[in-house]
Amino acid sequence: MILAKLAYKSLLNRRASVFLTLFTIAISVMLLLSIERVRVDAKSSFSNTISGTDLIVGARTGDIQLLLASVFRIGHTNNGVSWQSYEYITNQRGVKWSIPISLGDSHKGQAVLGTTLDYFEHYRFAKKQNLSFNQGHPFLNINEVVLGSSVANKLGYKLGDHIVISHGMGNTSFHHHDDNPFKVVGILNPTGTPVDKTLHIPLAAIDLIHARASTKNDEHDEHDEHDEHDEHDEHDDLIGHPKQITAFLMGFKSPLYTLQIRRNINQYKQEALLGIMPTVTLKELWQMLAIVEKTLQLFSAIVVLVSLLGMLTTLLANLSQRRRELAILRSVGARPWQLFTLISIESLLTTLLGCLVGCALFYLVMYLGAGYLQSHAGISVNIAMLSYYELTLIGVIMVAGFIIGLVPATRAYFYSLSDGMSIKT
Amino acid sequence: MISLKNVTFKWHKNDKKPTLRIAELAVEKGERIFLYGPSGSGKSTLLALLTGINTATSGDVYILNQCLNTQSNTKRDAFRADHIGTIFQNFNLLPYLTPIENVILGCQFSKVRQSQALKHATTLHKEAERLLNALGLIEQYHHKNVAQLSIGQQQRVAAARAFIGNPELIIADEPTSALDANNRESFITLLFEQALHLNSTLIFVSHDESLKPLFDRSIDLTHLQEQI
Ligand SMILES: Nc1ncnc2c1ncn2[C@@H]1O[C@H](COP(=O)(O)OP(=O)(O)OP(=O)(O)O)[C@@H](O)[C@H]1O
Ligand SMILES: [Mg+2]
Numbered sequence: 192m193i194l195a196k197l198a199y200k201s202l203l204n205r206r207a208s209v210f211l212t213l214f215t216i217a218i219s220v221m222l223l224l225s226i227e228r229v230r231v232d233a234k235s236s237f238s239n240t241i242s243g244t245d246l247i248v249g250a251r252t253g254d255i256q257l258l259l260a261s262v263f264r265i266g267h268t269n270n271g272v273s274w275q276s277y278e279y280i281t282n283q284r285g286v287k288w289s290i291p292i293s294l295g296d297s298h299k300g301q302a303v304l305g306t307t308l309d310y311f312e313h314y315r316f317a318k319k320q321n322l323s324f325n326q327g328h329p330f331l332n333i334n335e336v337v338l339g340s341s342v343a344n345k346l347g348y349k350l351g352d353h354i355v356i357s358h359g360m361g362n363t364s365f366h367h368h369d370d371n372p373f374k375v376v377g378i379l380n381p382t383g384t385p386v387d388k389t390l391h392i393p394l395a396a397i398d399l400i401h402a403r404a405s406t407k408n409d410e411h412d413e414h415d416e417h418d419e420h421d422e423h424d425e426h427d428d429l430i431g432h433p434k435q436i437t438a439f440l441m442g443f444k445s446p447l448y449t450l451q452i453r454r455n456i457n458q459y460k461q462e463a464l465l466g467i468m469p470t471v472t473l474k475e476l477w478q479m480l481a482i483v484e485k486t487l488q489l490f491s492a493i494v495v496l497v498s499l500l501g502m503l504t505t506l507l508a509n510l511s512q513r514r515r516e517l518a519i520l521r522s523v524g525a526r527p528w529q530l531f532t533l534i535s536i537e538s539l540l541t542t543l544l545g546c547l548v549g550c551a552l553f554y555l556v557m558y559l560g561a562g563y564l565q566s567h568a569g570i571s572v573n574i575a576m577l578s579y580y581e582l583t584l585i586g587v588i589m590v591a592g593f594i595i596g597l598v599p600a601t602r603a604y605f606y607s608l609s610d611g612m613s614i615k616t
Numbered sequence: 617m618i619s620l621k622n623v624t625f626k627w628h629k630n631d632k633k634p635t636l637r638i639a640e641l642a643v644e645k646g647e648r649i650f651l652y653g654p655s656g657s658g659k660s661t662l663l664a665l666l667t668g669i670n671t672a673t674s675g676d677v678y679i680l681n682q683c684l685n686t687q688s689n690t691k692r693d694a695f696r697a698d699h700i701g702t703i704f705q706n707f708n709l710l711p712y713l714t715p716i717e718n719v720i721l722g723c724q725f726s727k728v729r730q731s732q733a734l735k736h737a738t739t740l741h742k743e744a745e746r747l748l749n750a751l752g753l754i755e756q757y758h759h760k761n762v763a764q765l766s767i768g769q770q771q772r773v774a775a776a777r778a779f780i781g782n783p784e785l786i787i788a789d790e791p792t793s794a795l796d797a798n799n800r801e802s803f804i805t806l807l808f809e810q811a812l813h814l815n816s817t818l819i820f821v822s823h824d825e826s827l828k829p830l831f832d833r834s835i836d837l838t839h840l841q842e843q844i
Binding site: 203516526608 | 696721
């Protein structure tokens with residue numbers, strides 16, 4: 192059709208300014224999509240971190256602090272829960288399962304978590320999904336370790352590898368020779384949660400590491416033999432005799448028990464404990480972050496608005512330069528509504544191309560940034576097709592671009608031929 | 617063909633003196649008219665009335681028995697596109713189209729012109745080529761950018777655009793102003809050939825009175841204006 196062809200040729204003729212407009216739109220689309228994708232994925236990574244756990248119990252601190260420490264491995268609780276309290280509480284009526292966890296150590300920057308086999312059975316994330324093994328099986332002996340998927344990926348560990356885990360949060364250990372290495376017996380499937388960045392060892396092994404660390408500064412040669420001896424005794428007991436754990440997760444037979452036992456825990460006399468319901472605390476945490484979310488949304492909305500206003504300015508500026516061009520078209524018989532259509536097609540084409548380029552840029556940015564976000568913010572961004580929501584956003588931009596294009600189009604409609612013809616150059 | 621009666625035209629409502637005051641002007645079909653007058657005498661203004669780009673402040677302008685000043689804007693636009701081919705003083709070519717595309721543009725917005733053009737050739741493109749060749753713009757320039765053509769070459773493109781699709785009336789506003797004497801005459805000859813071939817009425821405007829003898833009739837605009 193002639194109008195589309197004219198629009199195309201005319202755009203091509205003004206490609207420098209058209210390109211700028213197109214690029215502004217593309218950038219704004221890219222920003223909008225990226226911000227929204229990260230926001231939505233952050234929210235879902237966030238709320239997908241833990242599910243199916245009714246109660247998390249730890250030493251008394253803030254709700255959010257406990258959640259961050261026990262689930263996100265961010266910060267750490269100064270106190271723990273004594274093993275007696277753990278045993279007492281988990282033997283109450285209505286408790287379906289419990290998972291003790293002991294945190295505080297790390298291996299090459301990845302968290303080390305001491306736990307029991309219940310962890311692999313009862314821990315749930317996302318939509319009540321189980322942990323599953325990519326390779327291998329849960330630990331069966333005290334010197335075995337199960338790796339989260341990104342630990343294995345990042346550090347290049349395979350089944351059967353022997354790795355050294357030492358006490359503390361340090362990245363390296365200076366006493367390799369006297370640390371008994373752990374054997375990798377299992378690697379988990381990716382979950383998109385902090386589990387991926389965790390090394391799981393038997394609870395008893397945590398004590399062992401700690402015992403070793405406290406003795407090794409003295410005469411470690413003698414104690415080496417002693418350790419070997421100890422281990423043999425504990426091989427069949429993965430729990431050992433811990434005095435303290437960091438926290439424990441619980442599932443109940445019915446929600447009624449959750450509330451009741453939580454009340455008991457918070458009033459527990461022997462020790463200052465805190466029981467939180469992770470779903471509630473996750474929501475609280477997210478609400479604290481809501482200001483960030485709102486700011487991000489506002490920011491992307493402003494970016495889009497500015498780019499559309501920029502387009503309007505350019506279109507109007509171009510239009511006054513194009514009055515003669517439009518008058519020429521009128522003089523050869525183009526009707527005012529055809530000029531209206533011509534200008535509309537042009538702004539629609541610009542917006543459409545802008546959106547397409549913006550999408551391409553968006554995927555480029557996601558592709559380049561996904562790894563960084565995963566490793567630095569723990570947000571697993573998914574580089575999937577545009578979601579319905581994102582397509583709606585693009586649709587809104589297209590409609591807004593089209594509506595903005597109607598402004599110059601309407602002006603073109605009302606330009607009189609006589610005026611346009613008077614412009615001599 | 618053309619008939620003007622008691623026409624006046626003011627550019628602005630509150631102008632004291634009208635730019636144009638024409639008691640009577642009549643042109644027969646097929647006539648080739650030479651319209652002359654000094655610069656600023658209102659030649660281009662008169663042509664704008666004939667083509668319906670502007671409408672008379674008072675009086676009647678009839679073209680092909682249609683009264684232009686009572687027609688609606690849309691009707692007048694359509695009428696012009698269908699029946700009048702114009703070579704503007706400043707050509708009014710679209711700089712981002714090739715000569716061929718500019719010529720085709722002359723009949724793109726008019727069904728009448730389009731079907732007329734297709735009587736001469738199988739496609740509009742071929743007809744545009746034929747006209748450009750006939751007006752002496754050689755093939756190698758047909759697909760260049762109009763902006764890259766010389767003034768004389770642009771004139772030929774403008775002429776071809778005016779001719780495509782056999783308009784009954786051809787209006788040329790000083791199309792030869794940028795040409796040397798030799799080229800001027802050969803261009804006018806080509807113009808005549810086409811006009812004769814199409815049996816169109818031709819109104820040719822210039823202030824160069826030496827061209828007068830080439831035409832059937834010449835009208836002095838200054839003289840015409842004084843008749844009231
Ligand atoms: N768009 C316009 N608005 C107001 N006045 C105009 C306009 N165009 C022309 N005029 C005035 O109308 C008068 C006639 O101008 P016109 O262009 O018709 O002269 P012309 O005979 O074609 O001159 P030339 O030989 O230089 O082309 C001039 O005095 C001019 O100032
Ligand atoms: Mg003039």
